[in-house]
Amino acid sequence: MTFMAKPKVAHPELPRNALGLTRRDYEGSNSTLCAGCGHDSITASIVEACWANALQPQNLVKLSGIGCSSKTTAYFVSGAHGFNSVHGRMPSVATGANAANRKLHYIGVSGDGDTLSIGLGQFIHAIRRNLNMVYIIENNGVYGLTKGQFSASADVGTKAKKGEVNSQPPIDPVQLALTLGASFVGRGFSGDKRQLVPLIQAGLRHPGFALIDVLSPCVTFNDHEGSTKSYAYTREHYHAAVEADYVPRAEAIAVDYPAGESLLVPLHDGSQVRLRKLEPAFDTRNRANAYAYIDAKLHEGEYVTGLIHAQDAPEHELHAVNRTAATPLNRMPYERLNPGAATLAKLMARYR
Amino acid sequence: MEPTDTAEPDYFHKVVDCQWACPAHTDVPEYIRLIAQGEFTDAYMVNRASNVFPGILGRVCDRPCEPACRRGRIEDKPVAICRLKRVAADHRDDISALLPRAPEQKNGKRVACIGAGPASLTVANDLLPLGYEVTIFEQFAVAGGLMRTNIPAFRLPANVLNEEIGYIVSMGADLRLNSPIRSMKQLLDAKEFDAVFVGSGAPKGKELELPGRRDSDRIHIGIAWLESVAFDHIDKIGERVLIIGVGNTAMDCCRTSMRLGAKDVKVMARKPRKFFKASAWELEDAEHETVQIVVNRAPKSFVTKDGKLAGMMFEALEYDISGGEITATRVLGDEFYPCDDVILAIGQENAFPWIERDIGINLDRWNVPVVDKTTFQSTRPEVFFGGDAAFGPKNIIWSVEHGHQAAISIHKFCQGESVAARMPRGLTLSSRKMGMHEWSYKNEYNAAERRLVPHVGLVERFKKVNVEVELGFTAEQAALEVQRCLNCDMQTVFTAKLCIECDACIDVCPTDCLTITHGGEEADLRTRLRAPARVTAQPLVVSGALPQTGRVMVKDENLCVHCGLCAERCPTAAWDMQKSTIHWPHAGDGETACRPKQRQSA
Numbered sequence A: 001m002t003f004m005a006k007p008k009v010a011h012p013e014l015p016r017n018a019l020g021l022t023r024r025d026y027e028g029s030n031s032t033l034c035a036g037c038g039h040d041s042i043t044a045s046i047v048e049a050c051w052a053n054a055l056q057p058q059n060l061v062k063l064s065g066i067g068c069s070s071k072t073t074a075y076f077v078s079g080a081h082g083f084n085s086v087h088g089r090m091p092s093v094a095t096g097a098n099a100a101n102r103k104l105h106y107i108g109v110s111g112d113g114d115t116l117s118i119g120l121g122q123f124i125h126a127i128r129r130n131l132n133m134v135y136i137i138e139n140n141g142v143y144g145l146t147k148g149q150f151s152a153s154a155d156v157g158t159k160a161k162k163g164e165v166n167s168q169p170p171i172d173p174v175q176l177a178l179t180l181g182a183s184f185v186g187r188g189f190s191g192d193k194r195q196l197v198p199l200i201q202a203g204l205r206h207p208g209f210a211l212i213d214v215l216s217p218c219v220t221f222n223d224h225e226g227s228t229k230s231y232a233y234t235r236e237h238y239h240a241a242v243e244a245d246y247v248p249r250a251e252a253i254a255v256d257y258p259a260g261e262s263l264l265v266p267l268h269d270g271s272q273v274r275l276r277k278l279e280p281a282f283d284t285r286n287r288a289n290a291y292a293y294i295d296a297k298l299h300e301g302e303y304v305t306g307l308i309h310a311q312d313a314p315e316h317e318l319h320a321v322n323r324t325a326a327t328p329l330n331r332m333p334y335e336r337l338n339p340g341a342a343t344l345a346k347l348m349a350r351y352r
Numbered sequence B: 001m002e003p004t005d006t007a008e009p010d011y012f013h014k015v016v017d018c019q020w021a022c023p024a025h026t027d028v029p030e031y032i033r034l035i036a037q038g039e040f041t042d043a044y045m046v047n048r049a050s051n052v053f054p055g056i057l058g059r060v061c062d063r064p065c066e067p068a069c070r071r072g073r074i075e076d077k078p079v080a081i082c083r084l085k086r087v088a089a090d091h092r093d094d095i096s097a098l099l100p101r102a103p104e105q106k107n108g109k110r111v112a113c114i115g116a117g118p119a120s121l122t123v124a125n126d127l128l129p130l131g132y133e134v135t136i137f138e139q140f141a142v143a144g145g146l147m148r149t150n151i152p153a154f155r156l157p158a159n160v161l162n163e164e165i166g167y168i169v170s171m172g173a174d175l176r177l178n179s180p181i182r183s184m185k186q187l188l189d190a191k192e193f194d195a196v197f198v199g200s201g202a203p204k205g206k207e208l209e210l211p212g213r214r215d216s217d218r219i220h221i222g223i224a225w226l227e228s229v230a231f232d233h234i235d236k237i238g239e240r241v242l243i244i245g246v247g248n249t250a251m252d253c254c255r256t257s258m259r260l261g262a263k264d265v266k267v268m269a270r271k272p273r274k275f276f277k278a279s280a281w282e283l284e285d286a287e288h289e290t291v292q293i294v295v296n297r298a299p300k301s302f303v304t305k306d307g308k309l310a311g312m313m314f315e316a317l318e319y320d321i322s323g324g325e326i327t328a329t330r331v332l333g334d335e336f337y338p339c340d341d342v343i344l345a346i347g348q349e350n351a352f353p354w355i356e357r358d359i360g361i362n363l364d365r366w367n368v369p370v371v372d373k374t375t376f377q378s379t380r381p382e383v384f385f386g387g388d389a390a391f392g393p394k395n396i397i398w399s400v401e402h403g404h405q406a407a408i409s410i411h412k413f414c415q416g417e418s419v420a421a422r423m424p425r426g427l428t429l430s431s432r433k434m435g436m437h438e439w440s441y442k443n444e445y446n447a448a449e450r451r452l453v454p455h456v457g458l459v460e461r462f463k464k465v466n467v468e469v470e471l472g473f474t475a476e477q478a479a480l481e482v483q484r485c486l487n488c489d490m491q492t493v494f495t496a497k498l499c500i501e502c503d504a505c506i507d508v509c510p511t512d513c514l515t516i517t518h519g520g521e522e523a524d525l526r527t528r529l530r531a532p533a534r535v536t537a538q539p540l541v542v543s544g545a546l547p548q549t550g551r552v553m554v555k556d557e558n559l560c561v562h563c564g565l566c567a568e569r570c571p572t573a574a575w576d577m578q579k580s581t582i583h584w585p586h587a588g589d590g591e592t593a594c595r596p597k598q599r600q601s602a
Helices: A038-052 A068-075 A090-100 A112-116 A120-129 A173-179 A193-205 A231-237 A249-254 A287-299 A318-322 A341-349 B009-015 B017-021 B028-036 B040-051 B054-060 B081-091 B118-130 B158-169 B184-189 B222-230 B248-259 B280-288 B396-414 B475-483 B504-508 B522-527 B565-569
Strands: A060-064 A081-084 A105-111 A133-139 A184-189 A209-215 A238-240 A242-247 A262-266 A272-277 A303-310 B110-114 B133-137 B174-176 B195-198 B219-221 B240-244 B264-268 B292-294 B297-305 B308-322 B325-338 B341-344 B383-385 B426-431 B433-435 B490-494 B514-517 B540-542 B552-556 B575-583
Touching: A038 A068, A038 A105, A038 A133, A038 A193, A038 A209, A038 B504, A060 A068, A060 A090, A068 A081, A068 A105, A068 A133, A081 A090, A090 A105, A090 A120, A090 A133, A090 A318, A105 A112, A112 A120, A112 A133, A112 A173, A120 A133, A120 A173, A120 A209, A133 A193, A173 A184, A173 A209, A173 A287, A173 A303, A184 A193, A193 A209, A193 A242, A193 A303, A231 A238, A242 A303, A287 A303, B009 B017, B009 B426, B009 B575, B017 B028, B028 B040, B028 B081, B028 B475, B040 B054, B040 B081, B054 B081, B054 B158, B054 B396, B081 B475, B110 B118, B118 B133, B118 B158, B118 B195, B118 B396, B184 B195, B195 B396, B219 B222, B222 B248, B222 B341, B240 B248, B248 B264, B248 B280, B248 B341, B280 B292, B297 B325, B308 B341, B383 B396, B490 B552, B504 B514, B504 B565, B522 B540, B565 B575
Parallel strands: A060 A081, A060 A105, A105 A133, A133 A209, A184 A209, A238 A303, B110 B133, B110 B195, B133 B174, B195 B383, B219 B341, B240 B264, B240 B341, B264 B292
Antiparallel strands: A184 A303, A242 A272, A262 A272, B297 B308, B308 B325, B426 B575, B490 B575, B514 B552, B540 B552
């Protein structure tokens, strides 16, 4: 970890967003992760995406569970709301918060352990309910906090730092999410911000559950020869199928991109994700095709990255299905939140 | 862009902007660090090794280091480098045991220095420890040259001068006061000396031949007038004084006038303020003392009434300025300014009426000696020039550096070596890493603003002509000001083959000076960096190809605050913090043990 605090001094010409803020205004406290951890780069990408989307810091909610990944919510947007929950239970807390206030933006940060082992049940139900949030998995294949045991995403044949070889097949969160009908599924790599930042920007605007699985090497326990999640291995085997650019609303209206090469995925606020296919056989909009393609590539030992699947308008969404109140509960008059003793007595009478 | 060659000694030297800008290459960050540690004596000695007169320069240096200071690019104001130098001088202990000593056994070579100013004194300082017998000829009854005669005592007290000149003279220089050299031919013909160094300064003030110039004795030449004040020949002046010219001599003239009884002092400038030659801080001090600065007035004539100076006629001017240059000038009309005295401070020149024209020392068509810019040798091999005598008026710190370089040449010349073969510059880098997250230096960024030096009150300072105006930093101020130094000599050193491209350094850099990107030409690279890099005077460092992707690490040196976070966050020690020590050669380096070892610490 870094023992020196990052000084407040900044480049005097840093660009400012629509709110007049620089990216430095979206930083959090000092990271306590190992120097060189992939998670810190993901944190920097979240900072960049929130800045570029000109998000009001107080309109963001950061949620996490337990693990190295889950510590990182402290390291970005210190002006946001935050909840560091129980191991694997972040989706429940996110669901509650979301139901109470749908006006906020929700970013959940979790790890492969938090999501694919202890929290797998919660994770799949969050997808099933199409909870409106960005769910980032910082995926490094090991339990870093407990010194590098294999996690549920470790590949068959990958080697632990001390030489042990993994024989259990992995759970791929991207394939899992596709089979469950997730409406926005992406995969990135902590070492490629050019790809990752637009993914997070688009995810923040997607009206439903946006899963972004990010390969994020564990520099201490999983960055050695024989590991399939090291920096060097990931660089050789990550395979960008589409190049995604986030196009803000104003620009999307102003520019009419030629169809064909570029594929535009409109987001509900008028902004767009512009996709450029790098693979002719790949179709982001077709779930079955996307699944088959990444499955085939996984068997070749390649991780497909980019925006893997996105629906223009998700069919169902938590708030619509559950008919939640549009007004955040904290803005609702007390009388509406609490109908009073008389109403309660009437209600209770029905069960007598 | 080819990978930057950081092995070239000047590369890391240039990163230490203050040291690179200093003509004598004073190790600024090192002495500021020593002050921070309370080691004032060591800080003084680090200074003295380069600039010889820390106490003097800590008060009156032209401070080329301060406009160069990186802090001035991060915030508005640079570190108060000059005033910290004075802190080291004010608080040092007795340093006599640390001074270089002349050996008992002389080397049999004799050197004459003409003029006892900063250049000659530096030559003596460098040559005496090598066994030379040095004789200094001075026309006045005291040593110091322009430092004594032209800089008023309220800026530079006599005891400070005496002390620092004394260090050199007591090394065994033969200082001959009241001994002007009237004939160079005679001196050379006597063959008493193996080499002669001319450090006689630029003692001739420029004239302003306008109508009426010769009609009054109340029109003075600035530097001659200051000299008369310094030697107590003049102790009063009229109530209304006009100063012509707006350089640093003009500032000394106006402020001296205020102390000799003047009530209304006007500095008359031909051009607008941004074209002034005076240092900003000297202008500020003068205006604080109620001196009025009048711009856009060109002198036209001196006006006398009944044989007495009545005032001066000026032309009021108007300028068109575009892109920082004057493009047109218009005369608006005449204006009369009454006065009792006029002081001309429009420049000075070197003058050599005592150098015969037929002795092999060539002078050019402006009567300036032909001097080699590197060796300071004249066209007569055993004669060397330095300071203002060589290339016209500059400042004290340049004179000191000329003295150092001339001493190298004289030493080589006397030892029968080639004068043109200069000694190589060097640079040592040593890692500050002691272990995981352990560094043998501290460089936390302190957001403190520049401290202001306390001054003596206006009433008190005008009581006598020699009341020193600046008091120097208090202990508390100095303690905070030293923390403003960014320690630019703690260099960020990158080893490409160790980099795993995890982006940690890029994410953590507070001033966004790092980028990993594909290689390219500099102009193109500058457009692809994480933050704008428009200051092309500050270099980009480009690494070789990184092992995993073949991209390159680019660092924009401009705004790096040397906080060391890149190295602290680097998992593979591809970034390291290494202290650079610059070796700027002086006469006899590496040959003798006469210079006591100086402590170098970080």
